[in-house]
Amino acid sequence: MMPTDWRPPTLETNRLVIRAFGEADAEPLFAHASNPNITRYTLWEYHKTIADTLNFVRDYAHCRYIEGVPEPYAVVLKADPAQKPIGAVGCFWASQPNRTMELGYWLAEPFWGRGLIVEACQEVVRYSFTMCGPERMQARVIAGNTASVRVLEKLGFRLEGTLRSSLYRRGIFEDVMCFSVLRGEYERC
Ligand SMILES: CC(C)(COP(=O)(O)OP(=O)(O)OC[C@H]1O[C@@H](n2cnc3c(N)ncnc32)[C@H](O)[C@@H]1OP(=O)(O)O)[C@@H](O)C(=O)NCCC(=O)NCCS
Numbered sequence: 001m002m003p004t005d006w007r008p009p010t011l012e013t014n015r016l017v018i019r020a021f022g023e024a025d026a027e028p029l030f031a032h033a034s035n036p037n038i039t040r041y042t043l044w045e046y047h048k049t050i051a052d053t054l055n056f057v058r059d060y061a062h063c064r065y066i067e068g069v070p071e072p073y074a075v076v077l078k079a080d081p082a083q084k085p086i087g088a089v090g091c092f093w094a095s096q097p098n099r100t101m102e103l104g105y106w107l108a109e110p111f112w113g114r115g116l117i118v119e120a121c122q123e124v125v126r127y128s129f130t131m132c133g134p135e136r137m138q139a140r141v142i143a144g145n146t147a148s149v150r151v152l153e154k155l156g157f158r159l160e161g162t163l164r165s166s167l168y169r170r171g172i173f174e175d176v177m178c179f180s181v182l183r184g185e186y187e188r189c
Pocket of ligand 1: 141
């Protein structure tokens with residue numbers, strides 16, 4: 001356990017600031033997290049009220065930060081003077097005894113197609129390998145999410161296989177594609 005006030009450190013890329021969430025992010029994030037197009041292929045449901053977003057940026061984030069993991073991180077455009085979050089990215093323990101972390105991400109729809117999430121993930125995965133010490137970083141994609149598959153390919157993840165009908169979500173059995181990159185492979189990227 002980390003000190004209860006631990007926050008993941010702010011990271012920077014060419015176009016982005018990647019920082020911890022705070023309560024003030026609830027309102028601007030709700031504008032994007034309430035869009036059903038975002039959650040078409042996610043395990044989480046789009047936010048119905050600001051209380052859902054507040055729960056994410058305050059309660060969920062607090063629970064992860066005291067574990068000492070960089071999840072969730074707010075993605076912010078450097079060029080935005082208001083520094084509002086336009087998405088979230090993070091790595092959390094899928095299995096700590098087996099030193100396996102998992103990457104998750106989403107970006108607000110108006111910002112799709114500019115390579116921003118790849119830029120954010122590259123930095124967060126690098127930070128996570130260095131600071132948390134996993135051997136394996138995995139990612140799971142619901143079949144059909146072509147944009148997400150492309151993101152993982154660009155990050156150097158490898159498709160390991162598809163768990164057919166392994167997820168019962170919203171009344172349908174979904175195929176889940178499993179990706180990973182190992183520590184040694186990422187260091188060579
Ligand atoms: C997945 C997501 C983060 C990708 O964001 P993005 O800004 O579009 O990502 P990028 O611009 O880096 O790249 C997307 C790639 O997918 C491709 N792509 C996008 N939509 C596509 C589609 N419908 N069919 C085929 N390819 C598609 C783009 O052409 C691009 O590939 P390229 O660089 O080879 O041209 C974004 O779509 C999103 O937030 N989706 C909702 C949340 C989600 O599904 N998260 C992932 C859960 S596993």
